[in-house]
Amino acid sequence: MRVVTYPADMGGCGYFRIIWAAELLAAAGHDVEIRPPANRGLKLKIGADDHVEDVLDVDDVDVLVFQRLTHQWMAEAVPLLRRKGIAVVVDVDDDLSTVHPRNPAYDSMHPRSGGLHSWQNLAAACRDATLVTVSTPALLERYARHGRGHVIYNHLPDSYYEAPHTDGDVIGWPAALASHPDDPAVIGGAVARLVSEGVDFRVVGDPTGVGAAFGLTRDPQGRTGVDVAGWPAAVAEGVGIGIAPLADTRFNAAKSWLKPLELSALGIPWVASPRVEYVRLHERGAGVLADTPRRWYRELKRLVDSPALRAERAEAGRAVAEGLRLSANAWRWWEAWERAREEQNGFKAYAA
Numbered sequence: 089m090r091v092v093t094y095p096a097d098m099g100g101c102g103y104f105r106i107i108w109a110a111e112l113l114a115a116a117g118h119d120v121e122i123r124p125p126a127n128r129g130l131k132l133k134i135g136a137d138d139h140v141e142d143v144l145d146v147d148d149v150d151v152l153v154f155q156r157l158t159h160q161w162m163a164e165a166v167p168l169l170r171r172k173g174i175a176v177v178v179d180v181d182d183d184l185s186t187v188h189p190r191n192p193a194y195d196s197m198h199p200r201s202g203g204l205h206s207w208q209n210l211a212a213a214c215r216d217a218t219l220v221t222v223s224t225p226a227l228l229e230r231y232a233r234h235g236r237g238h239v240i241y242n243h244l245p246d247s248y249y250e251a252p253h254t255d256g257d258v259i260g261w262p263a264a265l266a267s268h269p270d271d272p273a274v275i276g277g278a279v280a281r282l283v284s285e286g287v288d289f290r291v292v293g294d295p296t297g298v299g300a301a302f303g304l305t306r307d308p309q310g311r312t313g314v315d316v317a318g319w320p321a322a323v324a325e326g327v328g329i330g331i332a333p334l335a336d337t338r339f340n341a342a343k344s345w346l347k348p349l350e351l352s353a354l355g356i357p358w359v360a361s362p363r364v365e366y367v368r369l370h371e372r373g374a375g376v377l378a379d380t381p382r383r384w385y386r387e388l389k390r391l392v393d394s395p396a397l398r399a400e401r402a403e404a405g406r407a408v409a410e411g412l413r414l415s416a417n418a419w420r421w422w423e424a425w426e427r428a429r430e431e432q433n434g435f436k437a438y439a440a
Contacts, residue, residue, distance in 0.1 A: 089150045090119045091425050096155040098124055103316050104346065105179050105223070106155050108245050112418040132161055140164040146174060151425050151432075153177040157213035158184070158205040166216040175218040175432035177425060180231050181242075184210055186339040190269040219428035221421075224365055226342035236431055238424040242346045243414040247317070248353035249406075253324040255399065257392045260327030260356075262292040263347065265301055270335045272301040274361055276381025278388060279331075280304055287392055292319075292326050324354045329391045329398065332360035333384075345369040349412060352405030357398045359387045374408040375401065 093110045095102030107122055114120045123129055133142040143165045146152070157163055157178050166176050184207035187193050199206040211231070214220045220232040221240050228237040259279065265272070272279075280303035283289050291298050295310025302308075314322045323330075330351035334340040345365040351358040358375040360366045370377055378384040391398050 089426065089429055090121075090148060091151045091153060092121045092123060092149050093153040094123050094128065094130070094155060095125070098316075100316055100319070101181055102155065103245075104242055105181050106153065108414055109418045109421040110153075112415060113422055116418070118422060132165060134161065140168065143168050143172070146172065149174055151175040151177060151428050153179065153425065154213070155179045156181070156184075156210065158207065158210045160204045160206070160209050163209040163213040163216075166213050170216070170218060170432065173432065175425075175428040176216075177219045177221055177428045178210075178213050178217040178231075179221045180210070180214065180227055181223045181344065183227060183230050183339055183342040185230075186337070186342075190266075218432045219424065221424050223344040223346075224342050226364060230342065238427060240420050240424055241412070242344045242349065243412045243417045243420075244349060244353050244409065245414050248320045248350060249409070249413065251320040251324040251354055253355045253402075255395060255402070256328030257395075257398075258288045258290055258326070258328040259331060259388060259392070260290045260292060260323070260329065261298070261331050261333075262323045262327060262350070263332075264293040265297050266294070268333075269301075270337070271333045271340075271361075272298070274333045274335050274381075275302065275331070275378075275384045277303050278381045278384035281385055282388060282392065290326055292323050320350070320354060323350065324356070327351070327354075327356050329388065330356045330358035331384075331388070332358060332366065334361040334363045334366070336361075336363070348375050349409060351375070353409035353412075355402040355406050357391055357401030357405065359384060359391070369408065372408045372411075374405040 093106050095106040110120045110122045131144040132140050135141040140161050152169060152174055169176050199208045214231040220237045222228050223242050225239055228239055279289055283304060289308045291308055291310040293310060294312050295307040299307035311322055311326060332347045340363050343365060345368060348358050348360050348366055348369055352374045359378050360375055362377040362379050376387050378387050
């Protein structure tokens with residue numbers, strides 16, 4: 089079976105959902121190719137009406153894996169590819185139809201923008217795909233109600249388990265305000281109160297505006313310009329106690345457990361909001377949840393004051409994360425792609 093993958097970007101989403109798994113599968117002997125955004129090698133024939141008429145140079149492929157297909161032409165290409173007998177997999181890691189209006193992706197993905205990208209195109213691509221792979225059951229409900237869906241939870245590459253971490257009482261938020269505009273509010277004044285008591289609070293990411301979001305008088309220390317490869321070490325070096333706040337929104341209800349999973353693998357004890365996938369990870373034995381500012385303060389204060397508790401929580405988190413190594417679970421991606429080929433073969437038999 090020949091599989092060609094198209095990650096949406098060369099950032100976190102591309103690596104977590106497509107690139108790392110494809111690399112491991114290729115190294116294990118599977119026929120998998122990765123085509124990055126700069127070298128797609130896919131030719132579309134566009135008609136006079138500005139719609140796709142044909143897709144060229146795909147005769148030797150069994151399965152095409154696309155991530156986050158939001159472009160009009162690519163969405164139109166999906167049924168054309170299937171008619172050629174090619175299985176089309178669309179991978180989705182976020183519910184783009186409910187992205188926050190202050191998120192940079194909102195304007196570019198809104199159908200009213202008039203551009204070629206929109207979340208409606210993604211919905212159409214998923215509707216027509218042979219198989220939709222997602223990172224959470226909630227996304228399965230939103231993008232694969234037709235029944236051709238497959239959940240592949242996020243896993244981590246070995247670099248997360250190898251990054252050295254020294255225990256400390258620095259509270260850290262490994263995130264960006266641009267993509268989490270309302271999430272700090274769920275903590276209330278807990279972080280500000282701890283800072284007023286002398287606790288160090290930092291951000292692994294752009295600190296601009298973070299101070300005001302957490303009720304501080306100024307922005308905390310931050311670290312920008314960290315690429316995907318350097319992210320595990322940057323978080324491990326800068327964070328002693330991790331936080332993962334998420335507002336109770338429809339978008340966040342479909343968010344994966346990636347953030348607290350990263351902290352767990354790095355040996356960082358964490359406190360998080362009780363959103364669905366964070367609860368799922370916590371129930372495996374990692375971290376602790378907080379649903380009110382008072383609880384946030386209490387749980388963070390306990391970790392700040394107790395090296396023994398931090399060590400206990402870190403060990404528990406590592407144990408949970410150990411079972412979610414990508415190197416031991418890349419077969420889950422191949423399983424999904426094989427299912428797509430079987431679904432496509434059934435589609436061909438039905439069409440005939």
